[in-house]
Amino acid sequence: MEERLHKVLAAAGVASRREAEQLIAAGHVAVDGKTVTQMGVKVDPERQAITVDGRPVTLSHRRVYLLLNKPAGYVTTRADPHAARTVMDLVAELGVPVHPVGRLDRDTEGALILTNDGDLTQLLTHPRHAVPKIYQAHVQGVPGEKALERLRTGVRLEEGVTAPAQVRVLYTEAERSVLEITLREGRKRQVRRMLAAVGHPVTYLRRVAIGPVSVRKLPHGCWRHLSAKEVSALRRAAEGTAPGRAAAAVAPPTPAGKAAPRPASKPSHSSPPEAGGFPARTRGASEGAGTAGQPGGAPAKKQSPGGRPAAKTQRPRGGQQPPSLPEARGRQGTPPRSRGTLPVAQGRPPDSRAGRTAPPRKRRGQPDQTPAPNR
Numbered sequence: 616m617e618e619r620l621h622k623v624l625a626a627a628g629v630a631s632r633r634e635a636e637q638l639i640a641a642g643h644v645a646v647d648g649k650t651v652t653q654m655g656v657k658v659d660p661e662r663q664a665i666t667v668d669g670r671p672v673t674l675s676h677r678r679v680y681l682l683l684n685k686p687a688g689y690v691t692t693r694a695d696p697h698a699a700r701t702v703m704d705l706v707a708e709l710g711v712p713v714h715p716v717g718r719l720d721r722d723t724e725g726a727l728i729l730t731n732d733g734d735l736t737q738l739l740t741h742p743r744h745a746v747p748k749i750y751q752a753h754v755q756g757v758p759g760e761k762a763l764e765r766l767r768t769g770v771r772l773e774e775g776v777t778a779p780a781q782v783r784v785l786y787t788e789a790e791r792s793v794l795e796i797t798l799r800e801g802r803k804r805q806v807r808r809m810l811a812a813v814g815h816p817v818t819y820l821r822r823v824a825i826g827p828v829s830v831r832k833l834p835h836g837c838w839r840h841l842s843a844k845e846v847s848a849l850r851r852a853a854e855g856t857a858p859g860r861a862a863a864a865v866a867p868p869t870p871a872g873k874a875a876p877r878p879a880s881k882p883s884h885s886s887p888p889e890a891g892g893f894p895a896r897t898r899g900a901s902e903g904a905g906t907a908g909q910p911g912g913a914p915a916k917k918q919s920p921g922g923r924p925a926a927k928t929q930r931p932r933g934g935q936q937p938p939s940l941p942e943a944r945g946r947q948g949t950p951p952r953s954r955g956t957l958p959v960a961q962g963r964p965p966d967s968r969a970g971r972t973a974p975p976r977k978r979r980g981q982p983d984q985t986p987a988p989n990r
Contacts, residue, residue, distance in 0.1 A: 617657040620644065623665065625733030627672045628679075628712030630693060631740065632733055643668050679711050680841040681729040684833040691718045691727065702727060706838055716740060717825075720804055725750075725822030726830040728849075729838075735846070738853035739825070745799035746826050746853050750806050752794045753819035757787050762813040766796070770809045777802070777809060791818070826852035 618626075624635035624644070635644075642650050645666045646658055658665060665672040683705060685691070690698040693714055702715055706729060716728040716736050726748075730736060739746050758766075763784070769776040781797040792815070796806055807817045823829060827848040833839060841849075 617659050620646070620651060620656045620658050620665075621654070622733055623658060623660050623674065624667070624672065625714070625736060626731065627660075627674050628714050628731030629667055629672060630714050631716070631736045633740075634693075634714070638667060673712075677711065678732050679709070679713055679730060680732065680735070680846050681706060681709070681713060681838050682828055682830065682833065682841055682845075683727045683729060683838040684830040684835050685719055685724055685727045686836045687722050687724050690721050691715050702729070705836060717801060719822060720807070720820075723820045723822065724835065725820075726825050726828065727822075728825060728828070728841075735849065735853075738850060740801070742800060744853040744855070746849075747797050747799050747824075748801070748822060748826075749824040750796045750798070751785070751821045751823055752796055752806055752810060752817050754792050754794060754810050754815040754817055756790060756815050757792050758784070758794070758813065758815050762815065765813050766809060770812045772802070772805075772808055772812065774802070777805065780809070825849075 621632050621635035621639060624630060624638065625632045629635060630638060636654060638644055639651060639654065639656075642652050644651050646656070647663050660672070660674045683702060685702055685705075689700050689702050689705065691702050692698065693701070693703055695701055706713065711731065713729040713731050714736070716730060716739050719725065719727055728739065738744055763782050766780055766782045769779055771777075778798070778800045780799075783795040784792060785795050786793040794810075796809075798805060802808075806820055810817050823831060828841065828845050
């Protein structure tokens with residue numbers, strides 16, 4: 616099956632796709648003995664002989680994913696005639712050609728992924744996927760709020776303004792500090808240049824995580840295979856389907872020395888909100904209520920067909936009919952009260968307002984003493 620030459624080189628672990636294009640343009644790649652410098656050439660690795668600087672390229676069908684805790688002093692490249700040591704020296708006993716995903720400076724330590732999967736390399740390194748990378752930086756001095764705000768909103772470098780970063784102060788002393796910085800882009804020596812621009816040069820830099828993969832428990836100079844679950848998590852992080860990624864990108868960073876705001880309490884969903892905007896109060900274990908016959912429980916109340924406690928019926932006074940509910944609650948258009956408000960006297964006649972008294976009740980066997988009306 617034919618495939619583009621730079622993709623075949625990436626799948627064989629020779630280099631990433633971008634580095635493979637540079638190798639082709641520089642004349643290091645040959646197909647069937649002929650040097651290829653043109654982009655977009657398609658080859659069949661099963662039928663054609665592909666070499667890089669005279670060495671044959673074999674396509675491995677077994678995908679390998681490694682996590683290396685890179686120590687300082689190693690250059691992140693497959694081959695460099697000017698470098699005494701490269702990261703490939705640390706995985707020489709693997710026996711399978713792999714290439715590093717992204718770069719770390721010679722003096723920077725920490726997480727570095729190596730693989731022969733060109734598709735995953737493209738996902739993790741392309742700027743549009745914005746995979747987060749977390750760094751711990753030891754800097755000179757104590758950054759103030761103004762310097763931290765510049766890091767969070769963007770620092771102007773020679774090639775332009777950097778993307779917003781998440782910054783957190785982990786530790787401070789009189790003359791040094793430790794910061795945690797999360798970037799979603801990859802520029803050359805970006806962390807060191809950003810911190811130098813705000814007046815706090817880096818004395819030690821370590822990358823502790825790439826997306827969901829961390830090297831916190833991996834010794835310096837050691838590597839391990841990534842699990843299938845970790846590889847899937849890396850793909851989801853690059854494709855934008857990682858849990859909580861959108862919230863992390865939108866939520867503003869918490870300033871140093873200030874506590875994060877407490878999330879608002881969720882309203883009860885046991886019943887819909889009433890007219891006043893507050894959820895209806897329900898009886899539960901917090902009020903010491905229970906069902907009849909259970910320890911600590913109160914006798915069950917009669918329920919209406921709608922599920923609410925049935926209202927008590929009061930007998931009318933003085934032989935008059937009880938008023939309707941809106942009339943008992945006021946004659947000025949007052950809206951009905953919701954549950955939890957003051958109870959309404961439903962059996963009191965409408966003329967029992969302030970300054971008026973209801974007629975006396977008539978007892979059995981007692982003559983009617985109500986004065987006759989004047990005509």
